[in-house]
Amino acid sequence: MxxxxxxxxxxxxxxxxxxxxxxxxxxxxxxxxxxxxxxxxxxxxxxxxxxxxxxxxxxxxxxxxxxxxxxxxxxxxxxxxxxxxxxxxxxxxxxxxxxxxxxxxxxxxxxxxxxxxxxxxxxxxxxxxxxxxxxxxxxxxxxxxxxxxxxxxxxxxxxxxxxxxxxxxxxxxxxxxxxxxxxxYTLIIVMCCIGISSALATVMGGVIYRHRWKLRYLLFMSRKRFFGYRRLPDYTVIENYRFNAFISYAEDNIRFILDEIIPKLETENVSLCLHQRHFLPGNAISDNIIQAIQSSRKTIVILSEAFLRSKCCMYEFNMARMESIYSRQDRVCLVIVMLEHVPHNKMPLEMLRWIQENSYSEYTHERDGQVMFWERLVSAIR
Missing domain, CATH: 3.80.10.10 (Ribonuclease Inhibitor)
Incomplete structure (x- = not known):
């Protein structure tokens, strides 16, 4: 039952x-x-x-x-x-x-x-x-x-x-x-975990930020090495560059490029690589920039406040800086032309450090000063 x-x-x-x-x-x-x-x-x-x-x-x-x-x-x-x-x-x-x-x-x-x-x-x-x-x-x-x-x-x-x-x-x-x-114990464990995680994130973030341009450059070079083409060396000359100089400038300074840079330098038989002439349509901008830098004996930065505001211009400067440090065996391939007075507090740390450690040319409107400026620039390129 x-x-x-x-x-x-x-x-x-x-x-x-x-x-x-x-x-x-x-x-x-x-x-x-x-x-x-x-x-x-x-x-x-x-x-x-x-x-x-x-x-x-x-x-x-x-x-x-x-x-x-x-x-x-x-x-x-x-x-x-x-x-x-x-x-x-x-x-x-x-x-x-x-x-x-x-x-x-x-x-x-x-x-x-x-x-x-x-x-x-x-x-x-x-x-x-x-x-x-x-x-x-x-x-x-x-x-x-x-x-x-x-x-x-x-x-x-x-x-x-x-x-x-x-x-x-x-x-x-x-x-x-x-x-x-x-x-x-709970509070200590939670706080320790948060503290350690925050510290590691801060350190890693700082390291990555400090070496961000180096990492981007090495990443591009690795991608090019494994998936791109390699230029065949010409052992009859010291370096087989296609251009004497790649001109990096902001669009606000286009008149200076057209009226001064191109006529003065090409008259001296200096071959120039320019955005409008030589960047291949359909290619990524970053690829065109790296190709222009590596195909040129020197990269000429026309420095102005407009240049500092342009992300593309700053990318060109930093890639040329990385090229000079890591690929040219300590041969400086970056030349800075100070088109106008730019206060140091407006410059990023990388550019300020480069200017302090390397010489630069300052453009002037004086007749005698211009003669010396163009002679020094042509000499630096060659």
Whole structure:
């Protein structure tokens, strides 16, 4: 005869003792655990010594009038049962089990029900090994705050992370320290992780930013080496450059290029590489710039405030600087022409350092000064 047999009327049953049976497997199974479906009037249920290790959360859901639940002498580790329908459950006997913790929703439910009924709840956790750790801190604090609701609390024991078993007196004296230690360690670990991550990100960002042009240049050269073509060397001349100079300038200075640079230098048989003439349509701008720099003996930067505002111009300057440092064996291939006075505080650090370490030519409108300027520029190119 089964409890859930419809042929029998159990609706008025109030006390049921099922201790010392073997219902553990059935009560943990979601399909077979509904054996109490028709015991709507049940107030006291004894399931002691049934070999229970795990209870399905909805096992006791139909028992809306249940007030006392005896689960002693089993092997339950964590108690987590659906308690929203157990509106009258106030006493749970769990002594002699393997309880480590009690689910938070069950704890809160017991407090709310006791307050509504103007009563108290009671739990018996004697002969259990309660887990004393930071992970179980919420339950331990709740246990400490509800000592009066715990039957035989003086006999409770607690297991530390190293396996040591401590008594109730020790628990009372040390629970406040555990709370402080858990907060401290968590905060320290989080802050250390954030600090280390921030420091590494800052250092890596600084290194990458400092060497950004070098990295871009080496990346381009590696891509060209493996996926591009290589120029065949001409051993009859020192260097086989297609142009004497690549002119890097801002569009705002186009009149100076057309009226001064091109006529003056080409009259001296200086072959020039210019954007408008020699950049191949369809190629990436970065590829055209690198090709122009590597095909020219020198790169002439026409420096102005407009030049500093142009991203393409600054890219040309930095790629020519990298070419001079890493590919020309310390032979300077970058010449700066100061077209107008540019304050040092407007120059990026790379350009300011280059000007301080290398000579540059300053354009002048004086007749005598212009003669010397053009002679020096042609000499620097050749």
């Amino acid at each position: 089964q409890v859930g047999d419809k042929s029998l009327n159990y609706s008025s049953l109030q006390i049921l003792r099922l201790d010392q049976n073997y219902l553990g497997d059935q009560l943990s199974d979601s399909v077979r655990s509904n054996i109490f479906a028709y015991l709507i009037s049940l107030k006291s249920l004894n399931l002691s010594a049934n070999g229970i290790t795990n209870l399905h959360t909805s096992t006791f859901a139909p028992l809306t009038n249940l007030t006392n639940l005896d689960l002693s002498y089993n092997n339950i580790g964590t108690l987590d049962i659906m308690q929203s329908s157990l509106t009258n459950l106030l006493n749970i006997d769990l002594h002699v089990n393997s309880i480590h913790t009690i689910a938070g929703n069950l704890r809160i439910g017991l407090e709310i029900k006791a307050k509504k009924r103007n009563s108290t709840f009671g739990i018996d956790l004697r002969n259990n090994t309660l887990d004393y750790s930071c992970e179980n801190l919420d339950f331990l604090n709740w246990l400490y705050g509800h000592q009066r609701n715990m039957k035989g609390f003086e006999l409770y024991v607690f297991q530390l992370s190293d396996g040591k078993i401590m008594d109730c007196a020790w628990f009372r004296n040390n629970i406040s320290h555990l709370d402080a230690n858990c907060r401290s």
